[in-house]
Amino acid sequence: MKTLIRGGTLVTEYESLRADLLLEGEKIAAIGPELSCPEARVIEAEGKLVFPGFIDGHTHMDLPVCATVTADDFASGTAAALLGGTTTIVDFATQEKGETLEQGLDNWHRKAEGKASCDYGFHLAISQWDRQAEADLPRIFRRGVTSFKLYMTYANQVTDRELLEVLLALKPLGGIVGVHCENSGMIDVMQRQVKARGITGPEGHPLSRPDEAEAEAVNRLLALARVADVPVIVVHLSSKKGLEVIRQAREQGQQVYVETCPQYLHLTDRVFEGADEKEGRRYICSPPLRTGEDLAALWEALDEGEIDLISTDHCSFTDAQKAAGQGDFTAIPGGMPGVEDRVRIMYHSWVAEDGAEPSRLVRVLAAQPARLFGLYPRKGCLQVGSDGDLVLFDPNWEGTIRSDQCHNAAGYTPYEGWKIRGRVEEVFLRGHHVVSGGRLIAAGLGQYLPRSSCQL
Ligand SMILES: [Zn+2]
Numbered sequence: 001m002k003t004l005i006r007g008g009t010l011v012t013e014y015e016s017l018r019a020d021l022l023l024e025g026e027k028i029a030a031i032g033p034e035l036s037c038p039e040a041r042v043i044e045a046e047g048k049l050v051f052p053g054f055i056d057g058h059t060h061m062d063l064p065v066c067a068t069v070t071a072d073d074f075a076s077g078t079a080a081a082l083l084g085g086t087t088t089i090v091d092f093a094t095q096e097k098g099e100t101l102e103q104g105l106d107n108w109h110r111k112a113e114g115k116a117s118c119d120y121g122f123h124l125a126i127s128q129w130d131r132q133a134e135a136d137l138p139r140i141f142r143r144g145v146t147s148f149k150l151y152m153t154y155a156n157q158v159t160d161r162e163l164l165e166v167l168l169a170l171k172p173l174g175g176i177v178g179v180h181c182e183n184s185g186m187i188d189v190m191q192r193q194v195k196a197r198g199i200t201g202p203e204g205h206p207l208s209r210p211d212e213a214e215a216e217a218v219n220r221l222l223a224l225a226r227v228a229d230v231p232v233i234v235v236h237l238s239s240k241k242g243l244e245v246i247r248q249a250r251e252q253g254q255q256v257y258v259e260t261c262p263q264y265l266h267l268t269d270r271v272f273e274g275a276d277e278k279e280g281r282r283y284i285c286s287p288p289l290r291t292g293e294d295l296a297a298l299w300e301a302l303d304e305g306e307i308d309l310i311s312t313d314h315c316s317f318t319d320a321q322k323a324a325g326q327g328d329f330t331a332i333p334g335g336m337p338g339v340e341d342r343v344r345i346m347y348h349s350w351v352a353e354d355g356a357e358p359s360r361l362v363r364v365l366a367a368q369p370a371r372l373f374g375l376y377p378r379k380g381c382l383q384v385g386s387d388g389d390l391v392l393f394d395p396n397w398e399g400t401i402r403s404d405q406c407h408n409a410a411g412y413t414p415y416e417g418w419k420i421r422g423r424v425e426e427v428f429l430r431g432h433h434v435v436s437g438g439r440l441i442a443a444g445l446g447q448y449l450p451r452s453s454c455q456l
Contacts, residue, residue: 001025001431004037008045008392011358012052012382013367021050023388026430031384043426045392049358052382053087053118053389053429054343055369058178058235058259058311061091062111066324066333071316071409074115077339079440080407081118081314084340085424087389088379088449090369092149093122097156101126101136105145109448116446118429119389121373123178125149126166127156134169141173144450146374148177149235152217153184153286160224167228174453176372178233178259181217181242182209182287191330202280203272204329206288214287215241222249222256231255231454233372236313238264238287240297247306257308257372257456260298262338262345265310267414268292281322282412284332285313302350302364309369310346312338316410337408341401341415343391348420352395374452388431397423407440 003023010019010031020035021028030037061077063070072080074091081089091112095104101124108122124145126133150166151157158166167177190208199207218234222245225232237243237260246256268291271283283289301307315335325332343365350356370380377383382390398421403412427435434442 002037002040003428003431003433004035004040004042005045005050005390005392006042008048008050010050010382011362013359013363016358021382021390023428023431026388028382028384028386028388031382043392047396048425049393049395050382051085051362051391051393052366052380052386053391053427054085054365055088055090055375055380056081056086056311056314056339056342057090057309057369057373058261058313059089059091059339060313060315060335063092063094063315066331068317068321068324068333070335071318071321072314072337074112074120075117076407076409077314078117078120078446079443081339082427082429082435083407083424083438083440085343085391085393085427086118086339087427087429088119088121088375089339090121090123090373092125093145094125095127097128101133101140105140105143112448114444117434117440117443118446119449120446121375121449121451123147123149125151125156126158129158129162129166137169137173137175141175146175146451146453148175149180150177151180152221153180153182153187157184160220163221164224164228167225167230167232171228171230176231176233176454178235179221180236181214181221181234183213183216186210186213186216200327200329201277202284202329202332205284205332206269206290208329209286209288211239211241211290211294214239215245218242218245222246222254225256226254231257233257233259235259236261236264236287237298238290238294240294243297243301258306259309259311260307261311261313262342263289263336263414265295265298265302266345266349268295277326278319278323281325281332282319282336282414284322284329284334285315285336286334307364309372310342310364311369312342314338316408318410319412336414337406337410340406340408341413344420344423345415345418347393347422352421371455374455375449376455388428390428391424392426393422394425395422397421399423
């Protein structure tokens with residue numbers, strides 16, 4: 001199986017260059033001007049950008065949460081990912097209380113195996129930290145899981161003591177932790193206060209989760225990480241105040257990686273103005289959508305290179321599932337779809353509108369996640385010997401994002417009606433042509449990716 005991608009503009013994290021690219025079997029076999037390979041099938045890519053397959057380091061497929069299960073399982077979620085140009089996800093396998101870490105990981109293998117259309121790895125969310133969990137860690141590493149998730153809020157939150165113990169336990173193994181930073185106690189009190197003011201609809205959600213809750217938790221996490229002397233990842237950073245805490249720590253020499261998501265770069269709490277409850281519920285995610293000032297601060301940080309990766313936190317629910325929170329914003333399942341929109345919305349805003357070099361997109365959507373999660377250079381780059389994961393992108397296409405054309409199982413997109421430039425046309429996964437003309441032509445080819453430790 002040989003495919004020659006001819007005449008396109010290859011985009012690496014460093015530059016854009018006109019060159020041909022040959023896929024042979026599952027790998028990139030050659031890159032150069034005017035390649036010739038008579039037996040290869042030829043794809044004309046004149047006028048197209050050729051990106052390495054994009055990596056989404058933060059998804060929740062088939063996750064039980066809020067007495068329901070996310071709308072997307074590994075079949076629908078990874079198909080939507082491929083259609084959006086994402087060829088690899090790193091999903092959060094989650095240990096439920098009462099399970100061992102290995103049981104949690106086993107469960108996620110069962111959910112994904114044979115169903116995934118893009119390649120996948122797992123982080124492991126630790127919900128019960130004890131001697132057994134600590135003893136399991138080396139086996140978890142041998143199974144290719146090197147990154148972990150801890151929550152400072154929600155039912156599976158860890159205490160500061162547990163957080164520090166996990167950081168210390170992972171240190172000799174070379175593991176890294178991504179942390180959901182929000183002050184749980186602050187949110188509990190604020191939720192009661194907001195409800196006491198008679199606010200029960202979705203607009204109460206951002207009011208009950210102030211930016212101070214994020215900034216305080218980021219600050220506490222970074223203090224614990226300094227004590228443990230390990231790098232950490234702040235996942236889905238949403239606020240200017242949180243960003244400022246990170247800046248200060250970095251100025252003192254602390255190693256901290258920052259992830260944000262397209263929703264925090266494109267949507268604000270103004271979405272709740274004039275929205276009915278049903279529409280408002282679609283925008284409930286945690287941390288919540290914030291103000292225009294926060295959004296502007298995150299864009300500035302992105303432009304300055306202070307954001308390491310942009311993931312989706314894809315966690316989708318249908319309107320019917322979201323209706324569990326009718327009249328009580330604290331009962332709305334939190335999360336929104338994103339895997340299909342991430343690449344096109346970031347391309348549109350950053351490259352087409354703001355004039356950023358396309359290579360910057362490759363850095364935060366592919367190369368940095370690959371290194372951070374131990375997949376480089378198999379994934380995240382265009383190099384001879386790397387997996388044949390490619391996205392052929394038409395930079396001149398103009399159109400509108402429509403919910404009825406989306407492929408996630410939630411049935412809507414938070415970017416409904418957005419007019420954008422650029423779209424994913426062809427996608428190759430390990431040399432297989434899986435998306436053609438924007439349509440999925442091969443499903444279920446995704447494979448599990450055992451990962452090495454953080455390469456940053
Ligand atoms: Zn998440």
